[in-house]
Amino acid sequence: MTDYRRLRVALLGAGAVGSQVAALLRQHADELADRAGARLELIGIAVRDVDAPRETDLPRELLTTDAESLIVGADIVIELMGGIEPARTHLLQAINSGADVVTANKALLATHGPEIFDAADQVGAEVYYEAAAAGAIPIIRPLRDSLAGDRVQRIMGIVNGTTNYILDRMDTEGAEFADVLADAQRLGYAEADPTADVEGYDAAQKAAILASLAFHTTVPLDAVHREGITSIDKSMMDAARHAGYVIKLLAVCERLSGGPGASGTGESISVRVYPALIDRTHPLASVHGANNAVFVQAEAAGNLMFYGAGAGGVQTASAVLGDVVSAARRHIAGGVGVGESTLANLPVVPVGRVTTRYQITLEVADQPGVLATVAGILSDGRVSIATVEQTVAGEDARTARLEIGTHKALEQDLSETVDRLAASGVVERVVSVLRVEGD
């Protein structure tokens, strides 16, 4: 066996991912040493309570509540605590004490990314965060390195497993949101408090990270437009299916021409998370269950898709360990870390400036002249109609349902037009308004 140099690895957090990382570090120690060119010695695991019951068997002597002392002696620090504090303080301490850091903390990077990357740049360290963007799916290196010579035009990601699981079951089983959510909670696919998932907060954090990387721009979390899936019901699923679509919660990161505050190149970007319709023949439509996928459109490379498990303790541990090996190789090789490239610094436009196609479902009075009135309002609002279908009669005989597919329209125009439709007198109810993505 080769006599390798030793690198001291400190682990912060021993939850679902942390305990798997600890187990794999010991289980594959020899193989990891061969690949990293150094033995990765786990010197300690910082936890809140040393005596808390744990699923995985961790060596008692490695556990400590003193994260700060642990960090001081480490070459590589793995932060898997989650949340903003004390994770932020610990990461900055690790960077300033000369360690390379690995983190899966999307909330922290989406809110304090620039502070952390700047600190790393100052000392020539590197921040590795493959597990923060799309779980086990390798997407950071493809975006940061493989596509560094290309221009990303658009990313569409299914980056939250819980919501994809729920929407997929609603689609395939014709079930209602609340029933599937309850089931998902029972099976462990959704948290007791599902807000972070179903309201799109988790996806928005990942969208901010992906957009920052893809467009070489700092994207603050509050610039990400976010809508959840709680308003999606069976009838919307049925209408989508009927029209050849499926509803997915998408994180869309898009390069636009122009827009307010557009850069010297006349470009801006949009970053948004919402449930959207995509054509059933689109590769993202066949991402089932709790799986994730990131669809990337680049100027030269064309269409790429990265598919895999978006969450799970052992899956995410794979991404973390890949980062640990990279950090170790860098320690051995020397040289300063690759910093985050944010020099493009494109402005992020509000969602109102985005153009997409829409599918609008209206319940209207079943009387002559209604379609002419609706068409007139759309036309006045600069929303051009592509298809109209009167799908089902209302519950009583007085109303009919109109399915309107639009050409590309400005979100702001569309939104104002829908308000006018609602107030027009001929529209009884705006059943749903959904964007169509993937053109």
Added chain:
Amino acid sequence: MTDYRRLRVALLGAGAVGSQVAALLRQHADELADRAGARLELIGIAVRDVDAPRETDLPRELLTTDAESLIVGADIVIELMGGIEPARTHLLQAINSGADVVTANKALLATHGPEIFDAADQVGAEVYYEAAAAGAIPIIRPLRDSLAGDRVQRIMGIVNGTTNYILDRMDTEGAEFADVLADAQRLGYAEADPTADVEGYDAAQKAAILASLAFHTTVPLDAVHREGITSIDKSMMDAARHAGYVIKLLAVCERLSGGPGASGTGESISVRVYPALIDRTHPLASVHGANNAVFVQAEAAGNLMFYGAGAGGVQTASAVLGDVVSAARRHIAGGVGVGESTLANLPVVPVGRVTTRYQITLEVADQPGVLATVAGILSDGRVSIATVEQTVAGEDARTARLEIGTHKALEQDLSETVDRLAASGVVERVVSVLRVEGD
């Protein structure tokens, strides 16, 4: 504009990929400088004939036939000549003169990879070859870095666009091989001499590269079992569809337990390229046209898939430029390059030692007792039957067609058993024997 250090880039070859690389280097010069942290100055393009007609407009003053002089003055050398010589000599010269090298040359890496990687290790340079494995699909960094802390169990790749285009059209249109090939040649999807594609040579080179990376093992090209698609006909496509399968040319790289010469861990690997059946619900089944995809199964990460364009000048140029930016960043950052990790050094077993399921189609005499005889021969040969179906009668009334699906069997056992079936007297013709992959 930031005042960057300049890095001198030499380009060897100005074909479909090279001319796109040259164009993009100039077109996106400012953006590339921001991302690389250095201005990438194209100092020359080595070609065979300076006056040859070219599709893309290249600056006449950059063209030279003197590759050696060009290499001497370069920080980064991009080799896009293809073929073994003089590409090999030039790459080694570049490495020894202190340059980092980028290549898309799969033939060279599959045959002389160890020599080139060793040379780079000696001087601390790095060899970048994203474009050599699956065209524009980022697969090298995911395998080398992102999954470095995991254990890859299996890779199944559709890594040749021409054969996927042909098989996809045969499947969707019910066309015959020769007709689609002629069409593919007319449309530019296949070369005038299609041997490298349709006989699986191109896929075998990529399989050797992918397996070397995934299993940290030097995989010589002649250890890759290779079969092409020229024997696939409409009736096999129809039978596959009937049984719920689709036929794809797959590059399969698999970790096995045991096998002759198994390593200390009791492991070995198999690397093979052949047309195989995969279930229509498998993600690889929906890879259409000339697209490529690499499906990776890893111990911790689970199933991952990477999808995109496998070829094309501008698409491949994207992968090359990503490598150029990486090489430039390394030049700036300092430190030695990450060498190839081949320490696992697992033995590659012959295809006879592989177990898969099989789908066997036989034309048999339509008389009592035939099935019993066939079943007996299979059982004697340690091939266990999973399904049997008598699908269609032969052209005359005397014969019937048997579709036999087997459980997993050893290739060697299966092959000997098929020979015995052919010689049994009750089998008129062995119509086809296809492996089933993707379990």
